[in-house]
Amino acid sequence: MDPSVPLFWLKKLLAAFALPPLLPLLPIMLGLVLLKPHPRLGRTLAWAGVTLNLLLITPASVNWLLTQVEDPAPLAVEAMADAEAIVILGAGRREHAPEFGAETVNRLALERLRYGARLARLSGLPVLVSGGGGANEVPEAVLMQATLEQDFGVPVRWAEKRSLDTRGNARHCAAILDAAGVRRILLVTHAAHMPRARAEFEAAGLIVHAAPTGWLGVYADKVPANFLLGELPSQNSAYAGWFAWHETLGQLAYRISR
Template sequence: MSFDLPLPDLATLLFWLKKSVSVLLLPPLMPILPVIAGLLLMRRHPRLGKGLAWSGVALNLLLIAPFSVSWLVGLVEHPQALDAAAARRAQAIVVLGAGRRTHAPEFGGETVNRLALERLRYAARLARERGLPILVSGGAPRGDTPEAALMAQVLQEDYGLKPRWVEGASRDTRENAQFSAVHLQAAGMRRILLVTHAMHMKRARDAFEAAGLEVIPAPTAWLGGGEHDTGGDQSLALFPSQNTAYAGWFAMHELLGQLAYRLSR
């Protein structure tokens, strides 16, 4: 008896290759690799081994220290909130997915994660204030429930809003833009309020503008915002913390994503 399993298409293979490479190039693994390499080389090449090991330690410290993380965040984070005057020209609201919680028994199985919820909360507020239709965008790279379907469920059950469009085929930000543009342009919508994290806004805006839409940034959830404020916890503002570590990871993720987009154009 033989079983013919479907082979993944090239786009899917490239998607998972990109994800695998990003794991190696982002914290926490990235600064650990030179430490491991240095320890392995220590016996035969002590000077090189020590240099690599200490460089990994230094790199790890830079990726969690408030002063260096604040600088990284400043490179990528959109600095301004929504421009109220520009928002009057918008025809629709697009909110991007940010992940899911697969184990959420209190919600009946699975739901969106806290990052997606931050975006949905702001999108719901904008929809009520401006009376604009909502498009939710987020797919299912692993073949499970599309994230957009979970987002639509949250909007309906928790905010009493039904999105007009549910785009559930995209796997990344570029596909969010391309597939969302198909729905919006078919409905004559070309000017959008784009809701995503302030850190993610530059890459998302570039992708949606490349897809032919006029983007009015509607960022939310800043991780920077002050001279020493990274992560929003003033009691930890002068010291490395889980907040600075997360902000450093997010900034590196966006810088890597921007570089990948430039190389693939």
């Protein structure tokens, strides 16, 4: 068995406890268990969990966290003239998609593919899609290629089907591009994921022009009209908080592992 596979699932297991919704529940549950033998400690832990949960779902605190991880700048138009290929990173699959006759990409991957398709049409650059899969799974790159070619009419030159994480994306894509004599790329992924992805691809020896998409933060020139209502926790802010914290931990893990 490829040693990267059990390591990947171990990271997934650890991430489940390090991310919402489990993360804030852990101190709450521990606090309730300790409430009788250690009332002060139990109350402190329980309220700490409640506070952490509120911080991860309240728009103001979530937005601050997003501004720490999101790449703030869109792709400069002139960067397209310097690039030799477009690399689009996978983001997951939707297994139950009967309307398509089989599984397909999830909405996060679809956001990346939509922007990647736009860049491909504007630039005429060849496209590489990157994403693997577990045992007996169709690689994400295969699903991405089908979506680009069938739904967007954009041909895919290369499909990297082995990677299980961002570091794998970078290393396997670099090998494919090196064989094709390509070093300068437009890298397409979500704005929150871009700093970590860019660092990995540059470490793999590629020259990267960041092409982020899917910003989740609210920036100064885009304050919503219903600002006060928008400051209440919602399913959107809870999701954005999950994404922001995921990338915060991802960037920390990257720095530790270098």
